[in-house]
Amino acid sequence: MVRMDLALAQITERVRAAAADHTPLRIRGGGTKDFHGQSRHGEVLDTRSLMGIVSYEPSELVVTARAGTPLAELEATLAAQGQCLPFEPPHFQQAGAEGATVGGMVAAGLSGPARASVGAVRDFILGTQILNGRAELLVFGGQVMKNVAGYDVSRLMAGAWGTLGLLTEISLKVLPNAPGEATLRFERSQADALAQLHAWGGQPLPLNASCWVHDAGVGTLYVRLRGAMAAVEAACRTMGGERMDNAVVAADWTACREQTLPWFAARPADHGLWRLSVPATAPVLALPGAAQPLVEWHGALRWVQAPLSAGDALREAARAAGGSAMLFVAPQDLEYGARGQLDLGSKALEQIHARIKQSFDPAGIFNPGRLSPHW
Incomplete structure (x- = not known):
C-alpha cells in the first residue's frame, strides 16, 4: 500500500x-494548456501541492517526480x-501564469521538435501513480523498462488530459545530452523539402528535428542533427546547406517548441491553429485558401492557420493522406478553447x-467534456 502524506x-x-x-472536477496544474480542450466547467482541483522529485538515479537514467513538480525544476535537475x-515537452508559459508541471506534461502528451526521431512522451513513461474516480490510489509500471505485464496503463495516461484519473507521481526514462549538434538551413519549396x-x-543520418516554414515569400527548411560528434560532422558534409x-x-528551436515563432504570432484573430498528423511521407496537402x-x-506534423469553417476540409485532407486533424x-473570439478536439474517426474506437x-x-467527475462532449 502506498503511504499518503x-x-x-x-x-x-x-x-x-x-x-x-x-461534482465535476477540473484538474489543473500550472494552467499553461488551458487554451486546449473544450471544457471549462467544474471545481478546480490544483495539483501543485503534490510537488518534489522523489528519486533520481542519473546512472540508471530514471527519475520519479510528483505530478505538481514544476517542469522547469525537473529539467534543471536533469x-x-x-x-x-x-x-x-513544450511549456507554453504565459505571462503572469504559473509554469507547466510534470503531471500536465504527461496528461497533455505533447512533444516538441525531436518527437519524430526520439519518440513521444508516452515512450518515456515507466510508471505512474494515480487517483481514480473512486478515490483509490493505484500504481502502474515501475522504474525500469521491462516491467509491464498485460496492458501498459501508465502510457494510457499520456494524452488523456486528466479524464481517466489524477496523476500523483510519474517515473520517467531520461537520456544523456547528445555530444554533437548542428542545424542546417536550406531554401526549399514545401514539396522539395x-x-x-x-x-x-x-x-544513416543523425536526424533529430526539422521545421519547414514559408516566411517572407521564401520556403525554408531547418534540420537539426544530434548524436556522436563524428556522425554529426560527417552528416554536415554529406547534406550540405548553410x-x-x-x-x-x-x-529558434525553443520558439518552435513553444509556438512563439513569427509564423505562429502572425495568426489572424479569427483563425484557429489546426494540428494535422499525417504519415511523414504524405505529399503537400490541398489546404483551403492560400x-x-x-x-x-520530418513531414508528419503540419500546423495550419484557418477559420473554423475550414474544419471539414482540413479533416478530409488529413484523412485522405491517412491521418487526422x-x-x-481556437480563434481568439471563441469563448472557450479548442472544441471537438478528439476525432477518432471510428464509432468502435469511441466506444x-x-x-x-x-x-x-x-x-464522470474528472475533466468532463475535455476530450469529448459525451465524456
Whole structure:
C-alpha cells in the first residue's frame, strides 16, 4: 500500500467527496494548456501541492517526480547531470501564469521538435501513480523498462488530459545530452523539402528535428542533427546547406517548441491553429485558401492557420493522406478553447474510449467534456 502524506490525503478526500456528490472536477496544474480542450466547467482541483522529485538515479537514467513538480525544476535537475527529457515537452508559459508541471506534461502528451526521431512522451513513461474516480490510489509500471505485464496503463495516461484519473507521481526514462549538434538551413519549396526529408530518412543520418516554414515569400527548411560528434560532422558534409551557429539557433528551436515563432504570432484573430498528423511521407496537402503550413517531424506534423469553417476540409485532407486533424488553439473570439478536439474517426474506437473512461471514472467527475462532449 502506498503511504499518503498530508497533501495527497487532502486531495484524495476531495476526490472522494466529489465522487459521492457527482461534482465535476477540473484538474489543473500550472494552467499553461488551458487554451486546449473544450471544457471549462467544474471545481478546480490544483495539483501543485503534490510537488518534489522523489528519486533520481542519473546512472540508471530514471527519475520519479510528483505530478505538481514544476517542469522547469525537473529539467534543471536533469541538466545539472548532463541529461534531458529528449522528447522536448513544450511549456507554453504565459505571462503572469504559473509554469507547466510534470503531471500536465504527461496528461497533455505533447512533444516538441525531436518527437519524430526520439519518440513521444508516452515512450518515456515507466510508471505512474494515480487517483481514480473512486478515490483509490493505484500504481502502474515501475522504474525500469521491462516491467509491464498485460496492458501498459501508465502510457494510457499520456494524452488523456486528466479524464481517466489524477496523476500523483510519474517515473520517467531520461537520456544523456547528445555530444554533437548542428542545424542546417536550406531554401526549399514545401514539396522539395518533403522529398528531401523522405530521402534523408532512408540514410544513416543523425536526424533529430526539422521545421519547414514559408516566411517572407521564401520556403525554408531547418534540420537539426544530434548524436556522436563524428556522425554529426560527417552528416554536415554529406547534406550540405548553410550551417548555423548553435548558440543563435537554439532560441529558434525553443520558439518552435513553444509556438512563439513569427509564423505562429502572425495568426489572424479569427483563425484557429489546426494540428494535422499525417504519415511523414504524405505529399503537400490541398489546404483551403492560400494557407501555407508550418511542417515539423520530418513531414508528419503540419500546423495550419484557418477559420473554423475550414474544419471539414482540413479533416478530409488529413484523412485522405491517412491521418487526422484537430483544432489545437481556437480563434481568439471563441469563448472557450479548442472544441471537438478528439476525432477518432471510428464509432468502435469511441466506444472503447468511453468504456475505459467508465472503468477509471464511473461517476464522470474528472475533466468532463475535455476530450469529448459525451465524456
